[in-house]
Amino acid sequence: MTLKIGVIGTGMIGRDHTRRIQQVLAGAEVVALSDYNPDAARAVQADLAPAATVYEKGEDLIAAPEVDAILVCSTGATHEAYVLAAIAAGKPCFCEKPLATTADGARRIVDAEVAHGTRLVQVGFMRRYDAGYVALKEAVQTRTGAPIMVHAAHRNPTVPEQYLTPMAIHDTLIHEIDVFRWLLDDDYVSARVLFPRKADRAHARLRDPQVVVLETAKGVLIDVEIFVNCHYGYDIQCEVVGEDGIARLPEPMAIQMRLGATLQNPILTDWKDRFVASYDVELNDFIKAATRGTAAGPSSWDGYAAAITSDACVAAQDAEGTTVAITLPARPALYD
Ligand SMILES: NC(=O)C1=CN([C@@H]2O[C@H](COP(=O)(O)OP(=O)(O)OC[C@H]3O[C@@H](n4cnc5c(N)ncnc54)[C@H](O)[C@@H]3O)[C@@H](O)[C@H]2O)C=CC1
Numbered sequence: 270m271t272l273k274i275g276v277i278g279t280g281m282i283g284r285d286h287t288r289r290i291q292q293v294l295a296g297a298e299v300v301a302l303s304d305y306n307p308d309a310a311r312a313v314q315a316d317l318a319p320a321a322t323v324y325e326k327g328e329d330l331i332a333a334p335e336v337d338a339i340l341v342c343s344t345g346a347t348h349e350a351y352v353l354a355a356i357a358a359g360k361p362c363f364c365e366k367p368l369a370t371t372a373d374g375a376r377r378i379v380d381a382e383v384a385h386g387t388r389l390v391q392v393g394f395m396r397r398y399d400a401g402y403v404a405l406k407e408a409v410q411t412r413t414g415a416p417i418m419v420h421a422a423h424r425n426p427t428v429p430e431q432y433l434t435p436m437a438i439h440d441t442l443i444h445e446i447d448v449f450r451w452l453l454d455d456d457y458v459s460a461r462v463l464f465p466r467k468a469d470r471a472h473a474r475l476r477d478p479q480v481v482v483l484e485t486a487k488g489v490l491i492d493v494e495i496f497v498n499c500h501y502g503y504d505i506q507c508e509v510v511g512e513d514g515i516a517r518l519p520e521p522m523a524i525q526m527r528l529g530a531t532l533q534n535p536i537l538t539d540w541k542d543r544f545v546a547s548y549d550v551e552l553n554d555f556i557k558a559a560t561r562g563t564a565a566g567p568s569s570w571d572g573y574a575a576a577i578t579s580d581a582c583v584a585a586q587d588a589e590g591t592t593v594a595i596t597l598p599a600r601p602a603l604y605d
């Protein structure tokens with residue numbers, strides 16, 4: 270069976286996921302496209318999915334009988350309504366991060382999915398599918414001994430003027446928030462944010478860099494540097510300190526050069542290149558599960574936990590240096 274997918278939001282990542290389904294992965298095809306800007310949907314149709322129907326409204330795409338499963342790749346604030354509509358239609362739905370822009374919104378999705386009775390939603394936390402993080406998790410489970418600390422960094426070369434201080438949490442740190450819950454099999458209990466002096470390249474309305482300190486229920490302390498004007502490249506670092514040893518996230522594969530009396534290792538500059546393979550694997554997982562009428566991988570519960578943690582981190586930015594508590598309600602059995 271070929272899974273017939275409708276894509277809502279055909280901007281940068283919606284286009285890229287459409288390319289993936291049409292040109293890289295097996296078992297699915299894009300049969301419908303929709304975007305707030307119909308020209309964007311038509312451009313993706315022309316370039317990648319000539320047989321797809323363009324719908325003016327995302328709701329109509331979700332209801333369309335030829336659509337088996339939905340990809341929500343529109344702007345974050347629109348995710349909640351589309352995911353709820355997909356659940357109401359009983360159709361599997363892959364939702365790019367964030368699941369919703371508020372914890373209350375993510376909770377409404379959890380409640381709707383629990384009422385439906387089976388999983389339908391996968392959240393686009395692709396790092397869980399990255400070969401480096403998968404190897405790191407295995408090392409933490411089998412070799413480092415119980416984790417005590419995590420030191421991490423998320424560095425982007427630059428960000429646009431619209432990227433404001435809370436986005437360092439909602440848009441950027443959200444990947445670490447999810448991947449460390451998964452890596453450590455743990456939940457957060459508190460957050461603190463510290464600001465050093467502002468980098469010269471950071472624009473007026475952005476405090477950059479910042480350091481977020483998260484504490485987990487098992488007592489692990491995680492420090493994450495977020496530096497989105499680091500200039501030199503796109504750089505994701507992670508080191509887990511355990512009872513018996515230390516495990517580091519591997520660097521992306523690259524040719525090392527000995528040239529002109531220097532030893533050179535290139536550093537990537539674009540997050541799309543850093544995680545290109547993991548996007549393929551996460552969507553493949555979605556296609557496999559959606560073909561069976563369900564969803565796997567990062568769940569609505571994970572999206573909700575990330576939203577609660579993000580809200581606490583943003584409160585911690587405002588509280589500058591003060592510890593903000595994080596409380597996760599009891600997890601419904603659907604997500605065990
Ligand atoms: N997993 C990851 O690493 C990444 C995830 N993302 C997430 O993907 C989502 C989209 O990001 P980008 O593609 O970078 O943004 P973008 O701005 O390039 O594309 C968003 C598209 O959504 C459309 N849109 C806006 N409102 C809409 C509505 N009500 N209905 C239908 N379409 C609507 C816009 O017209 C635009 O074409 C965001 O939630 C973002 O956080 C983005 C980049 C990386």
Ligand SMILES: O=C1[C@@H](O)[C@H](O)[C@@H](O)[C@H](O)[C@H]1O
Nearest residue numbers: 423425440441442444497540
């Ligand atoms: O999701 C992403 C972007 O939206 C975000 O702006 C970047 O900071 C992240 O590195 C990237 O993975």
